[in-house]
Amino acid sequence: MSITVENISKEYGAQKALDTVSFSIAKGEIVGFLGPNGAGKSTLMKILTTYLQPSEGSAEVNGYSIFDAQKGVQQSVGYLPEHNPLYLDMYVREYLNFNADIYNIPKSDIEIIIEKTGLLPEAHKKIGSLSKGYRQRVGLATALLHNPDVLILDEPTTGLDPNQLIEIRELIKSVGKEKTVLLSTHIMQEVEAICDRVIIINHGKIVLDKRLDELKSGEQQIVEVEFDYRVETVALQKLDKVAKVDNPTGFVYHIHFDTKEDMRGKVFDFAHDNGLKILQLHQKNTTLEKLFIDLTTEK
Numbered sequence: 624m625s626i627t628v629e630n631i632s633k634e635y636g637a638q639k640a641l642d643t644v645s646f647s648i649a650k651g652e653i654v655g656f657l658g659p660n661g662a663g664k665s666t667l668m669k670i671l672t673t674y675l676q677p678s679e680g681s682a683e684v685n686g687y688s689i690f691d692a693q694k695g696v697q698q699s700v701g702y703l704p705e706h707n708p709l710y711l712d713m714y715v716r717e718y719l720n721f722n723a724d725i726y727n728i729p730k731s732d733i734e735i736i737i738e739k740t741g742l743l744p745e746a747h748k749k750i751g752s753l754s755k756g757y758r759q760r761v762g763l764a765t766a767l768l769h770n771p772d773v774l775i776l777d778e779p780t781t782g783l784d785p786n787q788l789i790e791i792r793e794l795i796k797s798v799g800k801e802k803t804v805l806l807s808t809h810i811m812q813e814v815e816a817i818c819d820r821v822i823i824i825n826h827g828k829i830v831l832d833k834r835l836d837e838l839k840s841g842e843q844q845i846v847e848v849e850f851d852y853r854v855e856t857v858a859l860q861k862l863d864k865v866a867k868v869d870n871p872t873g874f875v876y877h878i879h880f881d882t883k884e885d886m887r888g889k890v891f892d893f894a895h896d897n898g899l900k901i902l903q904l905h906q907k908n909t910t911l912e913k914l915f916i917d918l919t920t921e922k
């Protein structure tokens with residue numbers, strides 16, 4: 624495994640930021656790490672980079688212990704923190720040269736990274752003059768300089784406009800073909816577009832850990848229908864492949880079907896056969912965003 628986390632807890636005084644968190648990530652996986660603000664995402668990422676020490680538990684990155692082999696962990700990880708630390712008065716090539724010296728990386732490798740991250744048009748400019756999207760590219764280039772096996776990216780697309788977001792998304796997907804990526808984000812579309820798997824954390828505990836294809840295969844179709852007259856929910860439950868029926872308000876019904884087949888036609892036939900008029904009819908699915916809200920909202 625590229626990343627193994629076993630019963631990690633982290634306490635700040637009386638506050639428990641992480642509570643016995645365990646998971647593992649295989650080589651080549653791109654994993655979305657989701658959670659509300661304060662859930663413990665950044666804390667765990669800092670622990671995996673050896674920036675912080677856990678209060679309890681253990682972890683390994685690329686086979687190196689965060690306790691006993693910190694240098695091995697640091698050499699294995701490319702890290703882009705939430706607040707991308709850059710020297711704004713330095714030129715792009717100058718900044719990358721500066722970081723390359725730290726890792727004793729040949730200068731020829733810098734040009735390869737500049738091209739790989741799409742920085743060539745801006746490489747002659749000062750970092751302070753770059754757009755947010757290009758600054759994120761500089762951060763990613765820095766994280767990739769020493770050719771790490773694992774990338775840990777904390778909110779890499781925050782503050783980007785739609786065009787910049789697409790560019791960084793494609794860059795991460797490209798890099799993820801040959802490296803393990805742990806990606807923290809608040810943007811559900813990013814996870815669905817980039818990741819193989821999602822881990823959701825809330826109040827320091829993991830509340831979901833599944834592959835995206837498993838989540839999609841288990842999606843329920845929800846048909847929202849409004850009739851002109853009240854219907855007994857038991858009658859709707861007799862429709863084919865119905866899991867449950869809700870009546871949230873008035874003559875509106877949410878019919879949950881255990882199938883991806885469009886069931887609106889069946890609902891229309893039900894209305895016709897029972898002399899009902901349909902005032903509105905919508906098809907909805909259980910999205911990752913709704914699942915996130917359900918798992919992280921206080922009941």
